[in-house]
Amino acid sequence: MAKTAAALHILVKHQDKAEDILAQLKKGAKFQTLAKKYSTCPSGKKGGDLGEFKKGQMVPAFDKFCFTGEILTPTIVKTKHGYHIVKILYRT
Template identity: 70%
Template structure:
């Protein structure tokens, strides 16, 4: 079972905005560009890059998505902070 991961994310307040960003990603827009433009998280300035982190460091819903969800394919996750579009780059 993976213990570390490297992920990108875009954090927004509303589900509708998150769904719109997902559509833009499917249309070929770059994740980093959308993160810089829309993310309310400080990581948005780095294209949404959260770097490498250990299992259990993030809130439970985010942690589950990162360590149990697909890699590379962006997914929507709801947490107490808002709506995340999460893209897992790798897990080890």
């Protein structure tokens, strides 16, 4: 069982905006560029980089995805903060 994970994310308020960003990623847009442009999270300035974090440090839905979701596949995760496009970089 993984103890830590590292991820990038883009946080937006609306599902349709999240879906639009995900479509741009699928067409080859750079995650970090879109994070700087659209993310409402302070991590957006760093290209959405959340660094490495421990299990249980993030809000439940986000945390669950980061420790069970597919690595390197951007996915939309809804939390109380809004819609996150999450790209898990690795788990240790």
